[in-house]
Amino acid sequence: MDFKEYKIGEYDNEDQKKFRKELGEWLDKNISPELVESTWILRTTANIPYAHEFAQKLGEKGWLVPEWPKEYGGAGLPAGYSTIVAEELSKRVLWAPGFLGGLTGGVQGPIIMRHGTPEQKKEWLPKIAAGAQFALGYTEPNAGTDLAGLQLRATPDGDSYILNGQKMFSTGAHNARYHWLAARTNPELPKHKGVSMIIADLTAPGVTVTKLTTIAGDRTNEVFYDNVRVPKTNRIGPEGEGWSITRDALTAERGDLGTFPWPKILVDELVQYVKETKRNGKPLSEDPFIRQTLAQLTTDVNVLRLYGRRLNWMIEKGQDVSWSAPYSKIFESELSQRIATQGMQIMGMYGQLEQDSKYAKLKGHIELAYLTMVVRSFGGGSNNMLRSIIATRGMGLPREPQLAMPVKK
Amino acid sequence: MDFDFNDEQKMLKQGARDFFEKECPKSLVKQMMEDEKGNPSELWKKMAQLGWLGLIYPEKYGGGEGNMIDLIALAEEMGRACLPGPYFSTVLLGGLFILRNGSEEQKQEILPKMANGQLILTLAMTEPSDSYEASAIGIEAKSNKDDYIINGTKLFVPDAQIADYIICIARTKKGTAPEDGITAFLVDRKSPGITCTLLKTLAGNKLCEVIFNNVKVAKKNIVGKLDQAWIPLQQTLQQATIAQCAEMVGGAQRALEIAADHAKKRVQFDRPIGSFPVIQHVVANMMMDVDASRFLTYEAAWKYAEGLPCAQEIAMAKLWTCEAYQRTAAAGHQILGGIGYTMDGEMHLYFRRAKAAEAALGDSKYHREALAKELGM
Numbered sequence: 141m142d143f144k145e146y147k148i149g150e151y152d153n154e155d156q157k158k159f160r161k162e163l164g165e166w167l168d169k170n171i172s173p174e175l176v177e178s179t180w181i182l183r184t185t186a187n188i189p190y191a192h193e194f195a196q197k198l199g200e201k202g203w204l205v206p207e208w209p210k211e212y213g214g215a216g217l218p219a220g221y222s223t224i225v226a227e228e229l230s231k232r233v234l235w236a237p238g239f240l241g242g243l244t245g246g247v248q249g250p251i252i253m254r255h256g257t258p259e260q261k262k263e264w265l266p267k268i269a270a271g272a273q274f275a276l277g278y279t280e281p282n283a284g285t286d287l288a289g290l291q292l293r294a295t296p297d298g299d300s301y302i303l304n305g306q307k308m309f310s311t312g313a314h315n316a317r318y319h320w321l322a323a324r325t326n327p328e329l330p331k332h333k334g335v336s337m338i339i340a341d342l343t344a345p346g347v348t349v350t351k352l353t354t355i356a357g358d359r360t361n362e363v364f365y366d367n368v369r370v371p372k373t374n375r376i377g378p379e380g381e382g383w384s385i386t387r388d389a390l391t392a393e394r395g396d397l398g399t400f401p402w403p404k405i406l407v408d409e410l411v412q413y414v415k416e417t418k419r420n421g422k423p424l425s426e427d428p429f430i431r432q433t434l435a436q437l438t439t440d441v442n443v444l445r446l447y448g449r450r451l452n453w454m455i456e457k458g459q460d461v462s463w464s465a466p467y468s469k470i471f472e473s474e475l476s477q478r479i480a481t482q483g484m485q486i487m488g489m490y491g492q493l494e495q496d497s498k499y500a501k502l503k504g505h506i507e508l509a510y511l512t513m514v515v516r517s518f519g520g521g522s523n524n525m526l527r528s529i530i531a532t533r534g535m536g537l538p539r540e541p542q543l544a545m546p547v548k549k
Numbered sequence: 550m551d552f553d554f555n556d557e558q559k560m561l562k563q564g565a566r567d568f569f570e571k572e573c574p575k576s577l578v579k580q581m582m583e584d585e586k587g588n589p590s591e592l593w594k595k596m597a598q599l600g601w602l603g604l605i606y607p608e609k610y611g612g613g614e615g616n617m618i619d620l621i622a623l624a625e626e627m628g629r630a631c632l633p634g635p636y637f638s639t640v641l642l643g644g645l646f647i648l649r650n651g652s653e654e655q656k657q658e659i660l661p662k663m664a665n666g667q668l669i670l671t672l673a674m675t676e677p678s679d680s681y682e683a684s685a686i687g688i689e690a691k692s693n694k695d696d697y698i699i700n701g702t703k704l705f706v707p708d709a710q711i712a713d714y715i716i717c718i719a720r721t722k723k724g725t726a727p728e729d730g731i732t733a734f735l736v737d738r739k740s741p742g743i744t745c746t747l748l749k750t751l752a753g754n755k756l757c758e759v760i761f762n763n764v765k766v767a768k769k770n771i772v773g774k775l776d777q778a779w780i781p782l783q784q785t786l787q788q789a790t791i792a793q794c795a796e797m798v799g800g801a802q803r804a805l806e807i808a809a810d811h812a813k814k815r816v817q818f819d820r821p822i823g824s825f826p827v828i829q830h831v832v833a834n835m836m837m838d839v840d841a842s843r844f845l846t847y848e849a850a851w852k853y854a855e856g857l858p859c860a861q862e863i864a865m866a867k868l869w870t871c872e873a874y875q876r877t878a879a880a881g882h883q884i885l886g887g888i889g890y891t892m893d894g895e896m897h898l899y900f901r902r903a904k905a906a907e908a909a910l911g912d913s914k915y916h917r918e919a920l921a922k923e924l925g926m
Contacts, residue, residue, distance in 0.1 A: 528829040
């Protein structure tokens with residue numbers, strides 16, 4: 141058993157020390173205060189201004205994906221260097237994993253590495269390494285939790301596919317150049333077997349990106365495809381393999397979501413707040429209800445941390461994490477919602493003030509959290525479905541049988 | 550990063566599981582719930598022979614030189630088995646307090662016999678005031694030449710009715726702070742003036758009222774320094790709490806397994822009930838609860854074994870685990886339905902013990918308050 145906390149840089153060899161220093165100095169020169177500030181505002185990285193520009197600069201140095209071969213735009217460095225980049229970024233901006241993921245899409249690189257043909261790797265990996273932005277195109281109006289029911293059609297036509305259909309809640313599609321699509325290449329096959337991964341160019345004729353605004357004021361998008369032609373060579377992996385690729389990408393995403401830093405930040409802010417704030421002449425921190433609430437939330441934040449560490453340990457050992465990654469996602473989302481709700485209670489009437497309001501406290505973090513955290517229990521996988529995955533894959537409970545009479549669409 | 554036991558600990562754990570399956574079936578557990586002594590003597594002797602009583606004690610006192618992680622490997626299996634008997638009171642409360650705070654003479658006299666299974670010990674701390682706070686210690690020990698005279702009542706004392714020695718935590722001085730002026734006395738249970746009454750408890754664990762009526766204790770039987778027992782007492786309770794959490798984890802894990810097995814086998818509406826998402830959700834919640842309990846407990850144990858500060862980790866482990874254990878056992882009952890609700894069943898053993906474990910060594914409210922203090926609130 142070993143719960144030793146790793147100190148950043150403690151295992152660096154000489155080369156790594158040198159790299160870390162050089163990288164750190166470059167980051168300090170190239171990360172603007174605006175970029176730092178913008179990562180602290182509880183919004184998705186895909187919508188952060190300056191992020192794309194920064195990604196390109198980082199990509200020019202080969203440091204966006206430092207472990208990739210130089211021929212693919214990486215720096216050709218050995219294993220461990222992408223961790224160094226993530227760590228140094230984490231010191232300067234908030235939540236580097238999400239930051240990096242938001243910049244590059246996060247999933248496309250490894251998938252193309254693994255499933256792409258040599259030509260596809262030559263075409264796409266350098267673009268990703270240079271900071272090309274991808275948006276995810278999974279969800280549709282009729283395919284959310286039942287993602288396999290997706291309908292966006294990729295009709296074969298010579299050496300192309302013709303894309304027709306619609307993606308929903310495609311965050312970042314308004315900023316991105318490329319769309320990472322889960323598309324239906326064969327509607328005759330059972331739904332899980334007729335899906336393929338296709339990269340589309342969002343600037344192509346026939347693509348329309350329409351703005352949607354979430355209740356938290358974030359931008360997301362509907363993307364319409366009207367007879368959009370893409371070369372067949374934009375399909376990554378064999379036809380019909382898209383579902384397993386998507387599923388693995390979603391599992392990885394769930395683990396990442398559990399590293400969301402805001403639960404800890406908000407609880408620490410609330411603990412500080414109650415120490416400094418008086419109500420009826422007494423510090424809030426003396427209120428037994430508040431003491432109990434914050435002690436519980438502190439414990440919950442620690443549980444989230446331990447779920448994440450256990451997940452990393454399982455990944456290191458090469459174990460199947462499809463049932464344990466959802467722990468992090470479920471717990472983080474519901475904890476974040478609890479923090480927002482209970483934080484509101486602690487802050488009393490001040491809790492409802494938006495961040496640029498007079499009298500707003502804690503930069504309006506709790507008010508913003510109250511709205512932004514709503515999505516976390518269904519975005520990235522509905523917690524309801526994920527609990528079923530945990531019980532069936534993790535404890536062997538039988539899966540729910542399919543209905544004999546599906547609803548006609 | 551490693552969430553697993555090492556090979557030796559795994560062997561200990563599996564060995565304990567096999568041993569308890571054979572030597573401590575649920576029929577024995579249920580029998581002991583009604584039994585006045587509650588400690589099957591054969592079982593106790595065998596555990597002593599296996600070295601489990603002295604597991605974390607130094608070799609010079611007949612112990613196995615084990616650490617906290619070895620202990621929790623064993624404790625998890627005790628929880629799974631619903632082990633009856635005075636392991637906690639003797640080995641983890643009485644024994645550890647003497648190890649931590651006693652004189653060399655006291656240690657030599659008591660600990661080897663404890664490790665051997667020849668002595669039962671307990672710690673009398675709580676009183677009718679129902680609190681683990683220092684201010685709740687009201688029982689008084691008054692100095693009288695070479696002795697102290699103890700008067701007062703201790704309540705919820707585990708296994709006092711079979712103990713050879715009771716370590717009585719009494720107030721010897723009313724100091725500036727309630728933590729000041731508390732002393733530990735090693736009292737022979739058969740001393741004149743002691744009346745032990747077994748209480749009837751939910752989980753059938755043997756808690757007693759112990760009345761001290763002018764009980765004379767020689768000054769040499771003070772354990773540790775006069776007026777200064779509070780800190781070593783807290784340290785002992787902290788250490789015991791880690792093991793208690795491990796015991797709860799073992800019980801909760803078994804409750805989860807029973808419920809999941811039932812969900813796979815029980816057919817209603819022409820399908821196993823485990824195929825209904827509602828049941829799957831309950832099981833998923835149980836899994837997350839048990840795993841969180843496990844990780845919190847393991848981290849506390851590891852930090853303790855490494856000699857690192859772990860007061861926060863221990864508070865978090867206890868406050869989470871006892872509520873998680875109760876949730877898990879309650880959910881287990883919900884899944885089992887009627888079949889789990891009769892005395893023939895196993896789930897109610899965990900359900901009862903979850904509550905008993907909450908009540909001992911500070912409940913969640915107590916530990917949340919302790920954590921709040923640690924956070925500077």
